[in-house]
Amino acid sequence: MHMSTDGRKAAGWDTIHRSYRARMERAGRLASGKVVAADDAVSLLESVLEPGDRLCIEGNNQKHADFLAASLARVSSDRVHGLHIVQSNLALPAHLDVFERGIADRLDFCYSGPQGLRLARLVAEGRVRVGAIHTYLELYSRYFSDLTPRVSFIAADAADAAGNLYTGENTEDTPAIVEATAFKSGILIAQVNRIVDELPRVDVPGDWVSFVVEAPKPYYIEPIFTRDPAAITDVQILMAMMVIRGLYQKYGVTRLNHGIGFDTAAIELILPTYAADLGLQGEICRYMSVNPCPTLIPAIESGFVEGIHCAGSELGMERYVAERSDVFFIGRDGTMRSNRIFCQLAGHYADLFIGSTLQVDLEGNSSTATLNRITGFGGAPNFGSESRGRRHGSKSWLQAGEEANRGRRMPRGRKLVVQIVETFREGLEPTFVERLDAWDLQQSFDLPLPPVMAYGDDITHIVTEEGIANLLLCDDLLEREQAIRGVAGYTPVGLGRDRAVVERLRKKGAVAYPDDLGVDKRLANRDLLAARSIKDLVHWSGGLYRPPARFRNW
Amino acid sequence: MDHLEFEFEGRGHSPRRGHALVGVVGSGNLEVLLEHAELGGNCSAVVDTSIRGFDSLWERVLADFVDRHRLADVRISVNDGGATPAVVTLRLDQAAAEIREEQS
Numbered sequence: 001m002h003m004s005t006d007g008r009k010a011a012g013w014d015t016i017h018r019s020y021r022a023r024m025e026r027a028g029r030l031a032s033g034k035v036v037a038a039d040d041a042v043s044l045l046e047s048v049l050e051p052g053d054r055l056c057i058e059g060n061n062q063k064h065a066d067f068l069a070a071s072l073a074r075v076s077s078d079r080v081h082g083l084h085i086v087q088s089n090l091a092l093p094a095h096l097d098v099f100e101r102g103i104a105d106r107l108d109f110c111y112s113g114p115q116g117l118r119l120a121r122l123v124a125e126g127r128v129r130v131g132a133i134h135t136y137l138e139l140y141s142r143y144f145s146d147l148t149p150r151v152s153f154i155a156a157d158a159a160d161a162a163g164n165l166y167t168g169e170n171t172e173d174t175p176a177i178v179e180a181t182a183f184k185s186g187i188l189i190a191q192v193n194r195i196v197d198e199l200p201r202v203d204v205p206g207d208w209v210s211f212v213v214e215a216p217k218p219y220y221i222e223p224i225f226t227r228d229p230a231a232i233t234d235v236q237i238l239m240a241m242m243v244i245r246g247l248y249q250k251y252g253v254t255r256l257n258h259g260i261g262f263d264t265a266a267i268e269l270i271l272p273t274y275a276a277d278l279g280l281q282g283e284i285c286r287y288m289s290v291n292p293c294p295t296l297i298p299a300i301e302s303g304f305v306e307g308i309h310c311a312g313s314e315l316g317m318e319r320y321v322a323e324r325s326d327v328f329f330i331g332r333d334g335t336m337r338s339n340r341i342f343c344q345l346a347g348h349y350a351d352l353f354i355g356s357t358l359q360v361d362l363e364g365n366s367s368t369a370t371l372n373r374i375t376g377f378g379g380a381p382n383f384g385s386e387s388r389g390r391r392h393g394s395k396s397w398l399q400a401g402e403e404a405n406r407g408r409r410m411p412r413g414r415k416l417v418v419q420i421v422e423t424f425r426e427g428l429e430p431t432f433v434e435r436l437d438a439w440d441l442q443q444s445f446d447l448p449l450p451p452v453m454a455y456g457d458d459i460t461h462i463v464t465e466e467g468i469a470n471l472l473l474c475d476d477l478l479e480r481e482q483a484i485r486g487v488a489g490y491t492p493v494g495l496g497r498d499r500a501v502v503e504r505l506r507k508k509g510a511v512a513y514p515d516d517l518g519v520d521k522r523l524a525n526r527d528l529l530a531a532r533s534i535k536d537l538v539h540w541s542g543g544l545y546r547p548p549a550r551f552r553n554w
Numbered sequence: 555m556d557h558l559e560f561e562f563e564g565r566g567h568s569p570r571r572g573h574a575l576v577g578v579v580g581s582g583n584l585e586v587l588l589e590h591a592e593l594g595g596n597c598s599a600v601v602d603t604s605i606r607g608f609d610s611l612w613e614r615v616l617a618d619f620v621d622r623h624r625l626a627d628v629r630i631s632v633n634d635g636g637a638t639p640a641v642v643t644l645r646l647d648q649a650a651a652e653i654r655e656e657q658s
Contacts, residue, residue, distance in 0.1 A: 235638075235644055238644055422638065422640050424638040424639060424640065428608065465640040465643070465644065466643075489639055489640065489643075490614060490639040521648055521651065522648050522651050524648070525648075
């Protein structure tokens, strides 16, 4: 909203703050102190919201302000409409019900995993106008610029009568939302699992919080970072061996971020066996920016991983984490403190990122977009990109920078950004393609550019079951294409390789196969895993890890 | 099920061991059996697979395999549980390493 200088003088310089006071006054009758009864939640939202407001509903990777989201879907669309939703994750049906009912019509977001198909339909019907699909850091940055919420719903474990909040292990994105809302005269409503007399610790000061609602049920949370070692395949173990020899050992990678798939779980589970036998304890994988994935337990217990900062927690890991305060970030109360922004930043400035993807093209661009589904980005592009603002040196960063150097006199390091994929996905769908589905998605959703997860010029290595392509050692796009073809196996892209060029690239290290890396394929079997089941993980943890029921099959 | 049979020109020496078996059928995996056989220096392969329509892909995977390990007089049997070429290649390479070893 632009205001002329005269208009500004007439309106005053505190219009947002006066609007805040008017909203608080309208809602005041519903509250006893700061506490509003769950039965009055819909009335509360109708009192504080105004048509056209920007609204953030806390919906992270894990915890969700689900009760307030469901309450929003029940407000009168005569009173509340035209909302502009600015939230990171669209995960619950209620998040899209508000568009179906006309309560909201604009959306800026990061990720829409399970709701991707329905969101695509609502976009096609014109019920949702998507501003942009962001990464987490991008959207939170805009909260402090042009997308500041007027009202935010957040989720916490507990509150006291003064509105102080305890967010427990799953602090996640709460600090970013709270800071942007509370200090720009926004209304902050917290849904809490319980109201108590005394909090274990204060994560959000009460005077920043407008209202507290005790939800009828604890907030929704998903164990999305638990990978059962029983499902790890020998091919994933082979790729993990190549990663340890060809990347972690070669560059001496000590600070890194792992994606959350089975490929990286396999790496974690052969650190105490394969990497330990190579004498790499203390040399690699010392500091990580990840959630407390259960598959990390053996690597922590055997002294490989010394420090972990977490974006959020993981169900069942609470006690184990609390008992390992040398490794994790723990509050004075004894429970973990997570924070997605700080974890993303730590990962951005680490030496290496490794994660999986669905499609890779001949330039090395990778995408998880598939046709007719808007899933979005989440945090991978920030972890999985060159950190151009980095200035401190490390062995890995400098060595990779040396490989990337093409005659520059000024030395500069390079972050390792690694994609780990099998050449075929399930159903023999090739991972390597001439053209990403992202191009079609751009057309069908009228996006300004194809949704690429990691750009080819940020990616330094591609690992497949066939070998490793080192894109740092490729002199031009032609070499890059042949290096990618050289590890693309029996996909049409792989079969299209120029064998002579690939052999030349192999001689200079731009393509490396297991033999070149000193990896013995015969060892690639499940006997190499430090834990082969969830039960083994419980055993490694000394009984401190308590897996959710769905993962207990003994 | 598809039943495929291939013949390949041999590329070297007969194996030292009589046979090598890798993989377990019934665990969502595949089974590879390599046997020493008098094939006049050539190799043969039999593939039973649950996925149809990938004959030429199988032929390339197996031809590369025979070439890579310089095999002769080997009969290859693959019992495929719907495996990708990644799994097939890994199992073949593991079996080849085994059949090349001295009999213990």
